[in-house]
Amino acid sequence: MSDLRFLVAWLLPLLAIYTVLTMPDYTALATLAVWWSIALLDALLPGGHTSPAPIQPAAGAAYFRTVLRLYVPLHLALIAAGAYAALRADWPAVLGIAFSVGFITGSQGITFAHELGHSKSKIDRFCAWLLMTSVCYGHFMVEHYRGHHPRAATHDDPATARFGESLYRFLPRSLWGSLVSGWRLEAQRIGQLHSSWARSPLLWSTAASLMLIVAPALYLSAPAAMKIIAYLVAQSIIAFLLLEVVNYVEHYGLQRKTVGEGTAARREPFGMMHAWNADHVVSNSMLANLQRHSDHHMHAWKPYPTLAALPGPRLPTGYAGCILLAMLPPLWFSLMHPRLQALRRSGASSASCL
Template sequence: MRFLPAKFLLLPATQCIAIAGMILGDGYTFLGFGVVVLLALVLDRFDDRSDYDDRLDVGISGKALVYLIVALQAVLIVTSLMAATSAHSWIGVVGVILTLGQLLGLGAVDVGHELAHSRNRLDVELGRAVIAPCLHTSSIIDHVYRHHAAVCTADDAVSAKRGEPFVAYFRRSVVSQNLWAWNFAAKRMRHLDKSVWSLSNAALRGHILEVAYLLFAVLVFGWIGLLVAVVAALIAMRAIESISYIAHYGLIRVPGTPCCPRHSWNSRRTISSGYMLNMTSHSHHHTTPSLPYWDLRVKDDMPILPLSPGIMSLIAPISPLWFRAIEPAIADWDRRFATDAERALLAEQTWRRPSRQGRSTGGLPSGA
């Protein structure tokens, strides 16, 4: 048996630093946020060259790390809300919001996602609980039951179209995921001859967890607690959706054809892959969804993001910077990876900006 690679300790270590910052209070509440910025944005310059075919026998340590991160997230939430209510200035509250929001988003992207793909029902429910403080539990249902089947097609809400700005994508994606998840769960309830308001409704259970979290924040920590919980959740939701935005941006697949490694963007950056529990090996995950995070790898012939995931996520809402970074990679994908049938679908899967007259205008074309 081998130990987990040390890079996977980055998130729990950062959670511990953030918790310490919350206990110290005021300016120290920025500690966790600062560590993430330093590591994921400034120092994430080295590539992980693990052998693609190498599989790690990590025993119980792989799953134990997931549960540890879940436990630390719970402690972080409580200490963060305590720090916000006892802060001597709004500076401390801002630090709480930034740190909590960023780390909730990271926890949802990696641990929530990992648990959502588990075959153990309790793990799936735990994953739902991890994402509940992000107020985005519908994303679990959409991800497992729609995204994996429809990835890179027009039917997938979280596959960003070419030329689609992040703000437009965010609005469309969040609304679509919530509506689709509810309709999917309601249809399942009708199939089982149960009420849509039954607790068997997974979408309803998720929303109950979200409301329970907000009630906990306001009843125990007052209106400041509720404010921090809501704003941090929006930051976390933005983090989740920005990762989804960059994961498949501009890539095209013919409906009904297999999902291949070329249909996801990847990154070899060591720090990002550690923080995200190898979700940077996105192609491998989509071709083998049941594979545990520690066995996900990136091959040289997979589409690679031009910059680290942290930087790509940061610039995603800034359209001029985003398009300048991604368009050369998109043009390269068209040349090296796309099939003729996928190129033929380009016009269909290019974003159209609604005009004031109700018509639509073309989005930014590849290479623009």
């Protein structure tokens, strides 16, 4: 049963497809109900604070890879179903549909793209690019692996939230900084390999995202095109904003120390004290163990079912609840700052970004 738990990840896109097609006027409310239910289950489910132990690397590898790959057609079907519903809906419902679709494409689509992008399989990485292209955030595929992972829990990383930084101050810095860094890193790669932009997957992904947005204007009447374009843009914005809120939560206030001085100075290696973790079984099952975040950063190539719950910094609840908490900075600070102070008192290597 611990292996089958990851199949629940398919329930959310299937449920979203059903709601946008059958009750488009109420799909946003249904999505909020699902979101808050997951947060409550994480907080209140007896025994739900601990996920099953990691499996052996070779056990069921094909099955676990298939769970991720088969999400991809569900993701694309959800976006298509949302477009079909938006075309026939009133404007308030269009925005509600975009919220519902963006919630899934952001919470699960980007999470699964993240996992597939860490694979050594070309098929998996293509699927990851496809998922990120569908939410107009292709630069994630460069910045996350070549930027965020080397720099996480440092001031050089735009996706690491600093001590005392509210979500609303973090978002502009992370959105812009990640975009600029992704393109800069891709330019460096092209220069180092003596390649060309014509062979850049980032350029092709960006062009495909733009075509996805522009295409309705070429084939539909103006009123219909406006609805589809608004839907596609809004669901993308919801999706990547959700990603950035999770980024805010994952490393808030944690900082790797600098070892040495002057030109010999270097960062300490990423350790289990440099990411916030949660082991709640409901959200971990839906998010491919993403909340076992310290182990993921320390062993980036480890498949998601093999990640361990390391005894690093602990979030007050799972990501579903923490996203809600982060939206209220005074409440977030009141819960997180005592945890950071306790880490400092214990002499842990993670230090708040004071």
